[in-house]
Amino acid sequence: MTDETRAPLALTMGDPAGIGLDVTLDAWTHRDALGLAPFLFIGDPTVLAERARLLGLDVSIAEADHRSAAGIFATSLPVLPIACPAPVIAGRADSANAPAVIGAIQTAVQMTLASQTAAVVTNPIAKSVLYAAGFRFPGHTEFLAELGSVARNKPLLPIMMLAGPKLRAVPVTIHIPLKDVPGLLTADLIYRTAVITAADLKARFGIAAPRLAIAGLNPHAGESGALGLEDDAIIRPVVERLQAEGIDAVGPLPADTMFHDRARATYDVALCMYHDQALIPAKALGFDDSVNVTLGLPFIRTSPDHGTAFGIAGQRLDGRTIARVDSLVAALRMARELADTERADIENAGIESAS
Ligand SMILES: NC(=O)c1ccc[n+]([C@@H]2O[C@H](COP(=O)([O-])OP(=O)(O)OC[C@H]3O[C@@H](n4cnc5c(N)ncnc54)[C@H](O)[C@@H]3O)[C@@H](O)[C@H]2O)c1
Ligand SMILES: N[C@H](C(=O)O)[C@H](O)COP(=O)(O)O
Known part of the structure; x- marks a missing residue:
């Protein structure tokens, strides 16, 4: 299978005031040099475009879904739109945007459980900002286990x-x-x-x-x-x-x-x-x-190991974003590898049970 025929990775927005947007833009900008497989960003395209402008990055952003993402990835950063209800200022978290942050995670999980996307890759959330909006899970890990439990009808x-x-x-x-x-x-x-x-x-x-x-x-x-x-x-x-x-x-x-x-x-x-x-x-x-x-989990989920790093969000130094993209790149690569391994295992099991 080629990049264009495999299901893309689902990449969530994370806290829109944090560095998730910076590293997403950086990863897409350097996609060829980094050899990145296509991802579908789930979040607010207007906020992403504004961050690109702030960082001085020339990024074409296009609304897309799981069917079109891989095909346009070479020329545009594909975005499944989920709008932020409140204005976003880099570095200044606002719990009014919690519904969009949480909605992006839920959408990524639903799409991955439905095999429309291959794996969930999450950008960082600021837990205290979500708690202030009533989010009752300590972090992604516990929230994802709950979503997986509901999908599989058993506690995980x-x-x-x-x-x-x-x-x-x-x-x-x-x-x-x-x-x-x-x-x-x-x-x-x-x-x-x-x-x-x-x-x-x-x-x-x-x-x-x-x-x-x-x-x-x-x-x-x-x-x-x-x-x-x-x-x-x-x-x-x-x-x-x-x-x-x-x-x-x-x-x-x-x-x-x-x-x-x-x-x-x-x-x-x-x-x-x-x-x-x-x-x-x-x-x-x-x-x-x-x-x-x-x-x-009944689906694959990876994430960079860092947090929202509000202090450096939207900032550049020496021609690149201050936020380093490495951990997101490692998370995208691992998600792709795990998804491809899982798919190969399923295909091999199908061949064995048929023979
Ligand atoms: N996966 C996640 O969702 C996740 C993971 C860790 C922390 N968090 C959240 O992030 C918020 C901030 O947490 P924190 O300050 O403890 O950790 P942090 O990782 O955001 O920042 C720690 C330090 O590392 C720097 N840093 C972080 N990522 C960087 C990058 N990619 N490139 C360059 N420098 C980077 C920051 O500027 C800061 O100095 C908290 O609300 C926490 O809940 C979320
Ligand atoms: N404990 C993690 C860390 O410090 O890197 C971080 O909070 C992320 O956790 P979730 O993936 O559960 O949000």
Whole structure:
């Protein structure tokens, strides 16, 4: 299949005051040099055109849908229009635009579930801005799990993986206050996160027998109980259960010594107990080239690993946008690869069952 016959990627607008628009425009501008497959931007075309003007970029923007996007991608940035209700000023978030931000995500998911688009790639949202408008999900990950649950009529666990060339890391608890982590860290949550992570690494990332390194919660993984009880009481029995079930898991490991070069060579993914335990090493080792990918969904979703960066939105330096495009490019490439792998698997399964 060629770029023009495959379903395009669905790329959501994110917060229109953030750098999502900058990196989208930059990615499309350099699409040939970067070898990017077609994407359909879902958001406000007028706001996108205004950002291009602000950044001094000569970008042709054309309204499109999933059928026309790939065909025009070579000459125009295709946009499925969802209008922002309030004026957009780069760098100044406005919760009045939350319906358009959320609507773009919902539309991308619906289109991908209907196979009109191949995968969902999300531009960053500012969570607090959406909360102010009544959005009740902590972030994309939890919202997408809910949309997937409704589509499949069964509850799905939200699982976030930050994936870069140097590290894959999964936080078992995600967007919750640090003080709530110990109370929410159950054996069942760690076990289900580990099983789904291992299954997705196998099925989607082609790792035949994924090696899981499971972090402790406390300093020195609890130091035999002297520095905390959760490591031995909750995490260790899960690791033993996973091992008994044939999953290659080790832990609980002291988190301070599991991210250096030699340690990382011994595993495929680090399972961490809370957000920053996973995301600090992930972003320190690969802020520009890591991808945030949601696991366990009935569709593919990737995202750049950075946020809305309001402080640099709409700004240029030395002839390019200040916002670096690398992480969005990595997210678009990963989404395309995962979608093509999934399609090839489905086609091969069809051939096998027919033969
Ligand atoms: N995927 C997402 O939707 C997502 C991810 C992370 C953060 N956020 C949201 O973004 C908002 C801001 O979060 P934050 O300040 O912690 O993180 P951030 O990633 O927006 O910014 C952190 C720092 O990195 C810089 N930066 C970020 N992306 C960059 C890029 N592409 N090129 C150059 N510099 C870049 C920023 O200027 C800032 O100095 C928050 O509301 C948060 O909820 C959203
Ligand atoms: N926790 C992510 C990060 O800091 O990069 C970010 O908030 C994105 O999360 P969602 O993809 O769930 O919005």
